[in-house]
Amino acid sequence: MERIYIDGHMAKFTRKDITTVDVQLQDGTIFQNVEPRCLFPSSDGRNFITLLDENGIEQAVIRSLDTLPAEQREIIEGCLAEYYLIPRITKILNTTEKFGLITLDTETDRGPARIEIRNLLYGFKQVGNRLLLRDGNDNRYEVPDLTKLDAKSRHLLDNFI
Amino acid sequence: MIKTDRTDETDPAQLREEASLTVNEPFRGRQFAANKKLTVEERTLLESTLAEEESLLFAVVGDLNIRNHYARSVLVVTEKGLYGLDASFENGVRTQSFDGLKRAFVKRCYGNALLIFTDDADNRTNFLRFSYKEAPVFDAAATFINRVASGNDREEELRTIESSFEKQFRVCPKCGRTLIRPGAPCMNCQSKDKVIGKLGRYILPYKGILAICLLLAVVTTAVSLVPPYMTKVLVDSVLPNGDKNGLLQCVIVLLVAHLIHYGVGAVRSHFMRVTGDRIMTDIRNDVYEKAQKLQMRFYDRTSTGSVINRISGDSQTINAFMMRVTQEVVVQLFLLMGIIVIMFAMNWQMTLLALVPVPFVVMGSRIFGKKVRPYYRRSWRYWSAVTSIMTDTIPGIRVIKAFARENRSVDKFKKANNFWLQTDIKVSRIVTLFPNVVGFAVTCGSLLIWSVGGNWVIEKPEFISAGLLVSFISYASMFYGPVNFFANLNDSYQNFLNAAERLMDIIDAEPENDFSGGKHPEKLHGKIEFRNVNFSFDRAKKTLTNVNFVIEPGDIVGIVGTTGAGKSTIINLLMRYYDQYDGEILVDDINIRDIDMTFYRSELGYVQQEPMMFHETIYQNIAYGCENATVEDVIHAADVANAHSFIARLPDGYDTVLGERGVGLSGGERQRLSIARAVLKNPSILLFDEATASVDSETEHQIQEAIEQMIQGRTTLMIAHRLSTLRKANKIIVVDKGKILEMGTPEELMEKKGKYYKLIQIQTMSAEIQKTKEEERL
Known part of the structure; x- marks a missing residue:
């Protein structure tokens, strides 16, 4: 079966639950209770959003959120915001380290968080100026732009990256 | 009560007490299990919300509110129903009775999870949200809720949930690391001294030879203090007086001193090298042995390159540091103290002058240590990336060639290697700059002695002689040697700590449980x-x-x-x-x-899709794990696996040495060897x-026959x-x-006409289509 790509005005989304939507395509096709998920959650959260049904089967792919009309885009963004929790670190307050357990006391856009990273190699991944963190419980965090962090935070992070 | 502050010497009885579920005071007279302590506000809210006589069965504290922000959320389970506490709810609480509850489940999103309830009409309630950290306890709670809702015995289910909670206490309350057993001391939270002590056990078997080396070092060091003194004697007494006999005696003393210094030094160097190699071999053996017994989970997350790097490079770094600590530190300390005593005995004023640069050197060392550690760590990370590329691409050379990606592979390697180079250049800048700065500081100290001492020799020859000054300068330059050594020791120490940390990651990682026991x-x-x-x-x-x-x-x-x-x-x-x-x-x-x-x-006999063969003979590959198998047994196993006939046709038969991962055999042949290996095991x-x-x-037909x-x-x-x-x-x-x-x-599943039936239908259909196509082609 050929993959259905959704662009621009070709689909209408209706919020079903916090992470799911109903979709009606221009040709009348309806997908009920599908969950938008990013195909590239770490590297690109705005393009290639797959729509999975309750059985995890892909029904369509939104090529780019930016091509959708504003109100449609907001519905999908709302679902993604509920599904994905990747707190953005705005400040590093303190760091401690003991035998591989790195503890970062941080401020994030979701409130203060203590991040405990057990594996230095696995826990920090830098892509350009973006830093992705993964803690011992597989929770994810990010610093979207390292250059925009304050000097103290940068200095504290420099010990690990 | 669970205490969060813990010393390394915690009493085991106290640990057991801490690993209990009673982290909270009883609620309305009943003890209840919980993963964390409830706050006063939460207890007050529950007092006002719960009906009279309604008591808690258990509570689960989460770490996110329903809006996906960090905040406390609490699931409270009572005999009558469920309560969700979350400050973002209206009145801070929501309720759900067991009646009308069809199903409770945890939906894992990305970095967070939801506890969801459905009712008979399949309406969903997103009850509470929490991060992955708390998800396992909420999973247990959901299981409890489902079972109790479907009429299971509440008390029995409560015991199940308590055992899930107990698992939570298998983690160190201080650092969160999973403990080998409940209440076991946490390796992560041990002091650095203990780590050094732990690695120091590798030295213990060689303490005798190391003590001899130390003694020899003391001899060479003591002897090295003689020449400067002889210089003083020569300059002040022998040469001005034309004492030829004295000159000869001095030369003989110097000759003997140098002979002892170099002769004993050579013997010591040999002993040290041999002992060092043995210690390193022991460390590598232990780390490799531990690496073999680690859980698969460790390898899921750690690259092979990084493990190899630890076994080879890090063990070398640790050995070098331990040898420095056990030998050089003692020798240099002895030298330092000896020189200070001699210098003070010669002239205390000039000795104080010689000490002027010492505080700068010590301070510089501390600053240097802090600065260099992240660079060493970065350098190691990049080096691990380089070795990871090698361990990935060299065994995968066939795929690389098949896709003509040689150049891309080279580019990737060069890029990673270049990252390492850039980082190492930065390390080099700091590492080479610091000793030279220290060197300059100590040279300035010598200049100070020359200028002040020289003036004294010129102006007050009765206070200090020329010979004494020359001898003092010699001692002073010897004195800065140990100072320099101790200043730079921090560099080795930092390097050692980084290597130890990585090695301890393997040594202290949880092995597979009960490897020898049970x-x-x-x-x-x-x-x-x-x-x-x-x-x-x-x-x-x-x-x-x-x-x-x-x-x-x-x-x-x-x-x-x-x-x-x-x-x-x-x-x-x-x-x-x-x-x-x-x-x-x-x-x-x-x-x-x-x-x-x-x-x-x-x-257990395990045959996997991609059989793993080792770079050994076919015989050794089949007999892998069955060292006592006879040749007949191996041949029989190969026969059962339909492998004997193709092995017999090979020029080297069972002696055929396979390439790495079985290169030289077809996939089917490797698979049959793998089956033969399993047959021989008689599982x-x-x-x-x-x-x-x-x-x-x-x-497939041949293998199928073998399997049957x-x-x-x-x-x-x-x-x-x-x-x-x-x-x-x-x-x-x-x-x-x-x-x-x-x-x-x-037969039952075919009658049921469910998923299995569908799969059979699909495969039969595709087999028929294939058959038709083949017939058409014919």
């Missing part, structure tokens, strides 16, 4: 039971959910399902590659976690994971995509999305 029945009969087994590789996605099945001895069971359904995970858990699952897996009614690991695995339980998936029809010969009388689990390969199976388990969808005899 029950040892005479023989396993092969009854297998999975009881409420739940498992996830990481906390992002549940791989197995509530898996239950019983397999009787001698059963031949086919496990079918789509890719990613969880089939191989069932085998992995049965193999005890992963022990961190909820529920129980029993073999012959014994929990497999309680069976001696070595014995248990010796009773009670056989596990086939897509054994014929990657071979052609003819080879082998499985007679043994409990067999076979994962297969091609359902035709399961024709001997008397039981089929259909797995889908980590759950058991159907189970029964093939």
